[in-house]
Amino acid sequence: MRHALLSIRDRLDRMGVVLSALCAVHCVLGIVFVSVLGLGGRFLLDPRIHQIGLALAVLVGLVSLGFGVLRHGRLGPLAIGAIGLGLMASAILSGHGLAETVLTVAGVALVATAHIRNLHRAA
Template identity: 70%
Template sequence: MAFMRTAILALRDRLDRAGIILSGLCAVHCILGVLLVGILGLGGEVLLAPEIHRIGLGLALVVGLVSLGFGVARHGKLAPLVIGGAGLGLMGLALAVGHGPAETVLTIIGVSLVAYAHIRNLHRGG
């Protein structure tokens, strides 16, 4: 039983770290998209492809809900799950508003909240 508990904790920590990395990559993607497409007119067909955004949101949902859910089970604090859920909601809303400044702002705020939630989760919900 102790082995199983240790394995679950290790998985949760890895997923939280993956969530932080994915959030950072998403933020970089958004900023580069705005700069390269908006200012230089480069890469729009790749950087603004809806599939990239849907896949990114899908990954964020899976990683976020699993790792933050494990965190609630581990430390009993809902705050990281609520914060992460709000961030994921903003990321979903960003998909709905379409390309433009609103999408960028919503996504950056959303991924920041998700990353913050994963960091809090790593620190035992503190």
């Protein structure tokens, strides 16, 4: 049973890294497509995409990073992830534009770093 839980946590950490990367790509490409090409503004800038993405990031982050603390006893990955999630939430509140992009990319970079550190700490 313990091995199964560790496997699930590892998968969630890996999913967190992938979701972080997808979020950063969406953010950067969204700015490029809308600003430069004038394409996809209605879909790419839909607030629901950002709200759902943040909800997924919070869910995956709390479960995997929380289990990580229980497993290895280190709060660092959880703290880094929390700061990243805070930046991502700030991005949603800032409205569309450069500030949103910078906050989102910084936030997802921290969340991905937290998941990677969580994986390494548990090894």
